Amino acid sequence: MSKKPTYLFGGSTSVQGLMNSVLKKFTQEHDIRVAYNSSGSSGGETGIKDNTLVLGFTSRVLKPEFTKAPYAGLKFAIDGILLIANLPSDCKQSDSELDLVSSKVNILQQIYQGTTKTWGDLLGCQSSTKVIPINREQNSGTRDVFQAKLQIKEFSSQLRTANNTAAAIQEVKNVQGAIGYVSYGAKKLVSEANLSILKYKGIAASPATLQTDYGLKRYFELTFRLKDNKNLSLVKDFLLFLKNKEKGQQAIQADELVPAWEWYGTNLFSDLPTLD
Numbered sequence: 001m002s003k004k005p006t007y008l009f010g011g012s013t014s015v016q017g018l019m020n021s022v023l024k025k026f027t028q029e030h031d032i033r034v035a036y037n038s039s040g041s042s043g044g045e046t047g048i049k050d051n052t053l054v055l056g057f058t059s060r061v062l063k064p065e066f067t068k069a070p071y072a073g074l075k076f077a078i079d080g081i082l083l084i085a086n087l088p089s090d091c092k093q094s095d096s097e098l099d100l101v102s103s104k105v106n107i108l109q110q111i112y113q114g115t116t117k118t119w120g121d122l123l124g125c126q127s128s129t130k131v132i133p134i135n136r137e138q139n140s141g142t143r144d145v146f147q148a149k150l151q152i153k154e155f156s157s158q159l160r161t162a163n164n165t166a167a168a169i170q171e172v173k174n175v176q177g178a179i180g181y182v183s184y185g186a187k188k189l190v191s192e193a194n195l196s197i198l199k200y201k202g203i204a205a206s207p208a209t210l211q212t213d214y215g216l217k218r219y220f221e222l223t224f225r226l227k228d229n230k231n232l233s234l235v236k237d238f239l240l241f242l243k244n245k246e247k248g249q250q251a252i253q254a255d256e257l258v259p260a261w262e263w264y265g266t267n268l269f270s271d272l273p274t275l276d
Contacts, residue, residue, distance in 0.1 A: 007234060010037030011044020011057035012141050013164040014079065014183035015220050019057065022251045026241045032234075038164065040139025048223050054231045055238065058221045059183065060141035067264030070227035076242060078258035080184040080205045081146055081216040083108075083198040084169065088177045091119040091127035098123070099199040105150060111179070114156030119177065134171045134180035135159040145218045146181050169193050184210065185255045210258050219260060226268055239272055249275070 009019065016038045023034050034054075039047070041060050047053030048071060056066075059079065067073035083100060087093065100108060104122055111117050111133050119127040135155055136143035142165075147155065160175075162168035165186050172180040173193045182190065184205050190197060197204075203214050210217045224235050242248030249259045261275040 004031075004033050006033040006035050007054050007231065008035055008037055008047070008052065009055045009057065010039050010047050010053050011222075012041045012059040012220070013038045014059040014142050014185060015057040017165070017183075018077070018185055018220070018252065018255050018257065021254070022242065022248055025247060025251070026238060029241070029247075030237060040137065041141030041144070042139040045223065048225055051225060051228065054224065054234060056223045058141045058223070060144045060218060060221075062221050062223055062264065066223040070225060071223050072226055072268060073221060073223045073264035074239075075219040075221050075260050075262040075264075077220040077252050078210045078260050079218055079220050080210050080214050081142060081149070081181050081218065082184050082187060082190060082205055083179065083181055083200060083216075084172055084190050085179045085196045085198060086172050086174075086176050087196050088119055088127055088129035090129060091123060091125035093123055093125055093196075097125075098196055099202055102201050105201070108179075109150050109152050112150070112152050112155055112159065114158060122179075129177045132175050132178040133159055134168055134175070134178050135161045136168060136181070137161055137163045141218075142181065142183060146216075149216055165189075169195070185257055187256060207253075207256050207258055219262075220257070232268070236269055236272070239269065243272060243275060 016036055019036050027034050041058035044056030044058050045066055048056040062073045107117055107122050111131050117131050119129050119131055122131055162171045165182050168180045168182050169189050172178040172195055200215050203209050205214050252259045
């Protein structure tokens with residue numbers, strides 16, 4: 001009996017948790033093997049360009065070349081970035097006070113650019129404890145979105161760096177006074193780590209605000225080859241599964257994310273235009 005081939009999906013570590021649950025059901029239904037290679041958003045795009053991945057996933061906007069022939073691109077879920085913190089003992093704030101208001105966004109920007117600030121500066125509490133910023137790795141789509149949203153010119157080279165979502169949460173947990181940023185889809189892991197979540201400009205992230213006015217929202221996106229792709233039938237089967245209310249959409253909503261279905265112009269599959 002021949003061994004089943006393993007098909008490779010890959011890319012963003014922020015998307016990995018969602019894909020783990022989606023692929024578990026998808027592979028059972030189709031009796032195939034799929035592995036997810038967590039290599040960052042840039043790795044997802046590179047894998048499609050090199051033809052080593054069947055589907056590449058990003059947690060930021062796809063580079064333009066991956067949104068048109070010989071590739072196709074799709075936005076399939078709305079996520080957001082959570083600001084998480086391990087508050088020092090002299091800055092224990094109530095939930096209503098955990099708000100990075102507009103006037104404090106510049107302070108966070110300065111912190112990630114290398115300026116030393118205290119928690120008193122950032123939240124207005126009576127704390128002289130330094131804010132310790134935790135950054136993400138170069139290939140991270142979450143890092144790209146965070147940098148763009150906060151208009152950070154250049155990250156300080158002295159920042160601590162975490163290589164994936166779980167590592168970022170653990171690093172913040174390990175360092176009192178640390179602040180970091182992770183996918184909204186990791187909210188459960190943040191809560192389990194007993195970390196605080198800051199509002200952004202008065203808005204707390206939720207499925208409702210991800211669709212409206214949360215300032216750090218972003219899409220999960222995917223790309224695949226149109227040309228020289230012997231796995232297009234697999235791609236279509238997966239997209240049908242992802243688009244189904246009782247299957248892929250249910251998994252997306254279980255992570256408190258918001259299903260989306262927005263093609264970047266090129267849609268090879270005429271029967272997959274919009275959500276069910």
